[in-house]
Amino acid sequence: MNLQTHQKTGALTRLKYLREKLSQVPQKPGVYLHKDLSGEILYVGKAKNLNARLKSYFTGIENHTPKTRALVAKITDFDIIVTETEYESLLLENNLIKHNQPNYNILLRDDKAYPYIKIDIQEKWPRVTIVRKRKKDGSLYFGPFTLSGQVMQLMNVINRFFPLVKCTPMVFKTVTRPCNYYDIKRCLGPCKLAVNTEEYREHLNNVIAILNSKSKDISKKIKDEMLRAADEMKFEKAALLRDQIKALEGLTINQSVTLDVDIEVDILGSYWNEELVTFHVTNIRDGKIVGGHSYIVKHLTEEPGEEGEIDNKKREQERILTSFICQYYQNKTIPEGILFENAKNVISNEHIKMVNEFLAHQKQQNLNKESNNLDIFYVKREEYVKNITNMNKNLILKLKDLTHHSNQNAENKFHEQIKMDENSNNMMMGLQSFLNLESLPMLIECFDISTFHGTETVASQVTFKNAKPLKSGYKKYIIKETGGNADDFASLREVIRRRFKDREHTKYPDLILIDGGTPQIREVGWVIKSLGLAKLNIVGIAKSRGENNFTSSQIINSFERLVIPKRDENGDILPEQEPETKILKQGSPEFKLVTQLRDEAHRFAITFHRQRRDKLSIKSVLLDVHGLGAKRRKKLIETYPNLKDLLSLSLAEVSEKTRIPLNIIQKIVDKLKEMKN
Template sequence: MQKLSSLPAKPGVYLFRDARQKVLYVGKAKDLRSRIKSYFQKGSVLDPRKSSMMRDVRHYSYIVTGSELEAFVLEANLIKQFKPRFNVILRDDKNYPYLKLTVQDEWPGIEVVRKVKKDGALYFGPYVPAAGLRDILSFIRRHFRIRHCLSSFDRPMKPCIQYQMGRCAAPCAGHITPEKYARLIDEVRLFLRGEKKALVDHLEEKMLKLSEEMKYEEAAEVRDRIRAIERTMESQKVVSPELGDRDFIGFYREDNEVEFAVFFVRNGYMIGMKDFRLRAAYEFSEGELLRVFLMQFYSGEIVPPAEILTPVPPEDADTIEQWLGQRVGKRVKVGTPMRGRKKQLVDMAVENAMFAFRNRKEQSIDDLLRDVRERLHLAETPVSIGAFDISNISGEEAVGAFVYWESGAFDRDRYRRLMIRTVKGIDDYSMMGELISRIVKHFNGSLPDLLLIDGGKAHLESARKVIDQQGLFLKKKPDLVAIAKDPDRAFVVNSDSPIGLEDRRRSSLLLKSIRDEVHGVAVGYHRKKRGKALLKSPLERIPGIGKKRRLELLRVFGSIDNIRNATITMIAALKGFNKRVAENLLNELRA
């Protein structure tokens, strides 16, 4: 490692890595020298998480930045990229839905998107859960008669069925002027911005004007639209119109787990609520937890509102405000209200976080894993589970797959797909042995607590022998279980009696889902490899026939069949060929 005394006393980001150069932790510091030295100094008091991490740390690196803000942004990006094992990770990679009103187009439309762009369009959201978005979109399409399609109107078109149903004004066929269509878009804009009173007032004026002009049919349509909008006003959750756009964040903490709840308020209306779970919180302060949550939550596609309100101030609040402001191009405030309606909504978010935590606790992963331990007669409750499977056809294009499950979810960053190298022909047991040996080395002996083998008792015994042989390389010897099909059942090492998994208990469903996941990964990888092999020309598999010779053969003979039917003399006469090469070529093609 680099000498600690040579580290710069400047702001930046540091990365700790293990012996295989895998990133274990990403952190930021105002003073890199002071922060990194604190991990290595004798007498330093580290929390259990960091103490465990330092046992695996073999290398570190750092990146100097020009400011704390640059360090904050870089830290967020690196955590998102590497998902380090010892960082607290928000496992939420969803892009939340928005409604996009394409006001920059000549004939604007509305669509659902999951990414906000700076393209001149208006975006409304996020809508969580998405069912609320579908209801709003359906309402707009029923009552505002703007186009549903995304077609270009380069030439007149015949109106579609939406026009016949009275749900589109058919701009494609020239049945509405650009000025009248623009007024429809203005009405949609008012509706989505929550300015429904202004919209109703506008529509009532429009209805009266149509009545005065004796356009009674059109006036009746506007009247029906007003009634529909008034019904939606009654059904929507009006928080407080003066609140505008704000996110209210609460959290509830118990042991090393934290539940966050976010209320999305837009234009004074509650348009959604979402809760999130953070694990491995350990010794984090409340301010640090909020910093981590805000950094990871708003580093995705979600657009921050004008103000974010939390029960306690997050660490680095000023830096977070600068970062969020840069992302949206306008000021974003992060605050902690002490009284009034804002304080009530933050308290409500805290309460919802507590309820969400307790509801999940009833169906907790811990209880599920304890049931797995009891049913499989394991000495300890597994925290992580891995699974292996082999896929091949008569020994051809054999591949192996490994999947990793932890904390209630599959960790796809730890999936591995391998070509079988040392085993030829049909020998699934030896293939499984090679796969397990290579995975042990790949993970530097750090395997999950429980390993599942797709197969029966014989597969389990083969895997056990490999694990015993790898004993010196393993940091902890995992438990082994085989999961067989038809019927679904489990085999354990010290018993010949299978354990039935057809009972639909949560533990049975978990074990089968992990078995099915690795099987799907293995089969998918095998199909990919086999597909590539099938696309290869038979000439590519013949020794001594390189690209130039293949091109010459196909230029002269035109097809594989014509080459196969040619004589040695004909082929030997070609440029770059001789009699020996011609004989070998025909022997291979005619075999």
């Protein structure tokens, strides 16, 4: 809900301004950025002719599709960036979409459900770790790994046979001797021993090659190195290299062979309807399937057809397929070939050339050297096979099967997502009907307070978009105005005021859910009204509870219920009046949605509260230790920010680093052990 709607200036005035600005737009290639009233970017698009493309938005609006009309209704301004070529506009469009994440663009988000293998090459002694989220931190990321057990199999081989550092930087800096990994030949021990950096880098480069699915090449390299070490009578090193070769052979055997030719190719499949597109990418390296993953793309808007354009639907498909390919490969290693047969009758030769230029540019950046090969992306398997080898009928048939496999996986993901979306829509429609809302509650925020006798009071805000958690909308609040008293009402007033203090740039939810009953919802109602937001939809959820009626041994159970404030004829909230209470039917769609929100807000709040209390209680332990003054406390916390680390460290080492007597360190550790128990 945006209280500052375009109606204030009028649709005609807005369109007149946009058309006047359009007259200054050149007929050149470039990128355009549509913006709303608050200046937020709604949509980023590229065009061969900026003037013609933008003109299609702001003229003939009655002929637009509903999706396009919905976007145009929100546009109050636009910016343009002129480029020399359409290819440059493709690059710029892709970077702007990645940076700004506009709501109406095709957005390919990283899947956090699958693990990545990370190597932080900026560390002096880089480690190999498993992470769930890919960040732009200069590290190398491999994955996501979707085949069951694949990532653990790789990590097992890497940890057992490649002697790289396993310890965290904190442990690495504080150890007094090489750990057990050194004793069992799984680490070279650079923490305390003089290790040749070239030798370490050699092992690291071999691991990187394995993660790039170059097991066959690296096996030959390691074998040559093993023979050389044996000739030089370096038998310990030769034995290590021999074990590495055996481990790599095991990896190769466990991968299912699918092709007779050692090729490196990604095979893309897709499934499509008017609202949703799903893609599946099958990764083949050295002629073996090494991974595959499905992606979901919501088709939220359509670019209007330009004057004289015949097939706008085909151009829309071309836009979405091209955008997916560019976003998918922007931060990934580019394979030698990419085959996407579903794009055969969709992507024009002109766009195929642009996509190939883009992929070659990305490959050049990854390899840090020039690449003259512009033939990476193919839409016909015969052309792909012809370019990599002599025409091989058997290979063409196997690629056909793999293309069918990718398309089938994309279709399965499509139907799975449709079912999930159907459940989400049912929950939102159920809640809309139950509360008699004018529109679907697509964006809901829920607030909860957590405290313990007034200490470390915190609040949580969780956000659901389309009935699913939107983690970017989660917020934590440390309550400051209660003065250490347990005051739920004061806490609620503070958190609501802080949430809506920046009214000019805030996004308003379709519904606010408060964990509380009649008193809490009336209190929030007063705050909302005082902020000039009386039309915001707010509702409270009161927990079910069991009560004795004092006349029998039976327990009376109340039901989950929503507390709905009264409103006047203009839709403004009336906090002075007793709100209405409606019982939720257990198991109904609206029941599922609001209880999920309430439970998630409670979990988020209680976790934050416990973290705050743990931190406070650990630090308060130091106040009770006789002989530990302010200076010593400060030195200890600076050296060991997480005091729990002291439990696993040598007391003598801690005493030496902090210059605190050993007997006092012993008292601190004893206190920490008491807390742990």
